Amino acid sequence: MDTRTIERQGQEPHGVVTARRRAATLILLALVVTALLGAIAGGLLRAGVAVPVGDGAAWPGRAALMHAALMICCFMGTVIGIERAVAVKRRAAWLAPSASALAGPALLAGLNAPAQWLLVGAALAFTGVNVLVVHRQRAAHTVLLLAGALCWLAGNLLFALDWGTAAAPAWWFAFLVMTIAAERLEMTRMMRRRPGAQSALVAVLALMATGAAASAVAPVGGGILYGASLLLLALWLIRFDIARRTLFTDGLARYMAVCLLGGYAWLAVSGVAWAASALGVPTRDAALHALGLGFVFSMMMGHAPVILPAIARVKVLFGAVFYLPLAALHLSLLARLGPGFAAPAWRSQGSLFNVLSIALFAATVAGAVWAWRLKHGPARAMRNRAAH
16 A cells, blocks of 8 residues: 555654654653753752853743652653653653643743643643552552552642742652652562562652641651651662562662662651751751652662653663662762761852762663673664565
């Protein structure tokens, strides 16, 4: 059947469809990168690091003000939405990451109200996707994924309506934490646990949601509850996660275990700092970044070699070089949250090295993709030729 016959029947040629999908992918990637770079620039400015921008540019101030929304909702929320859309294989599932990705440039442009409601729409669509996931597979980890989506929706509604805006980050982080906990629960579901372990996890996460909800009306009590839930979750993960066993293996399994256990340590630090901040101790930066960088980014670094092949359809050649950005992240956090607690210069330098460690990780992943193609590309081409 030639191209003209296809067009007469109301169908598009395969090449046109492929080109459109490629263009949509590139646009979505550009929006995600824009959100990430804006969030990074805003975070550096908040930490007192000079960022080279054009004279009179308004976007850096907006990036600093919207740092958390850009990083959590527009970057991480979009990445998680993409992962879920790929998993469910439904075209409508792409509405969630598309809306959250569009919100990033809108926030940087000062279009706050449209961006905020785009994020609400993204969370609604994402919740619908997770309802479908639960319908397909009713299990503890899928229900937990749905609970995380509802936390994101709650935070985005608070953000859009300006109701208890300070409480929105608690809901946003609950979204990330519950998503990660669900993934760990899925990966370790075949392990034998003590009776009551899963019930204890549910209780801890319920405490987290209670703390997030209370933070809007009773910041002190809500903050203490939220911090306690983070600490208890860290203890649960250290006790029951399979990482304690895989730490003594080798290769990718050991690397992932190091990422996970290091992240759990920072999660505990964040819990203590979050509760202390609610009591008036100046530990807000430690609470947010021990959680956002120490825990969440450690999880991202650990899972990237496994998740990237599924999402981006690329292969990654794992090697010991992956430990370099991981070590850089933890050392930069120690500098930022240790000496940086009392010395603003240390805090600024630690923040800068936080960013450099993320850049180093991105470069490491890109190099690992290239290395895999160099190593396996010729053999794959030979197999393809043989098949034809």
